[in-house]
Amino acid sequence: MGAEGGEQQRVRAEATDDQARNASVVAPEPSAREPSIVARGIRRPHTDTYLLILAMVLLGAIGDLLLRAGMLRVGAASLASPAAVIATLVHAFTTPEIWLGIGCLILFFVSYLLALARADYSFVSPAAATSYAVVAVLAWAVLGEVITPVRWIGIAVICAGVLLVSHTPPRTTQHH
């Protein structure tokens, strides 16, 4: 309990005092790589991290749905013969949804890399699990899939987990 209390306190302190955050969470680094004073004034140090995680969640979810919609058009993959496999691949790669989906997933991976440059792996990875909830809700809204009560509970539990993770400091390691 003690550790958690300390954590909460630290999070609150960060929210109210940017300078304290700079001193406690992000190990102070002399000049060069620090953002300019202007940049630090208009946004908090981890705003970029949250934006990148948001981008990951949306790009990952949209990419997933595009690939799913594309593969629905291609139909069940046949592994019967090498020719059938090639035909399936050709069909898949001439479907626009597939390319758009791959584009989204490439941008997803770039956002992931940039987020990992700023924050902990053990922060970014569970926080990005929000995409499971977004995929389910988008599949319901766009593809007309049914969401069962158990699924809604799962979505709520994921969100609760992400909320807990987001209450920990995004970065706990030293800067190089």
Added chain:
Amino acid sequence: MRTALFLAIVVLAGTSGEIAVTYAMKHVGDVHGFAPCTVLRALGRAFRLPAMWLGVALIALGFFSMLILLSWENVSFVVPATSLSYAVGALGAQVVLGERVSRVRWMGVLLVILGVVLVWLGEGHGVG
């Protein structure tokens, strides 16, 4: 047996790949702003590190093992099972990268796993 083996490959290759990639990106340091040339330069620097290539190769191995697994087993088994990656990843981040995974963060990770399991157990039949 082969399912268990491939599940282990998916989880271990995926998480160790992401840990290697995290190590490389931390080495590159903070990237300020989202200007395409800034981002490309940072990625260029990352891809000069062996850890980055190792990480991408392991992630690719995990991804293709996942595809093979999906050809044998139902998605509603594969996705919840591979959500174990969140726990293995948090443990690896703690041990290898020295990240401080507090009790609150562990609880969050465990809730995420539980949630992913529920989302896929409760999978409804798609209505076109």
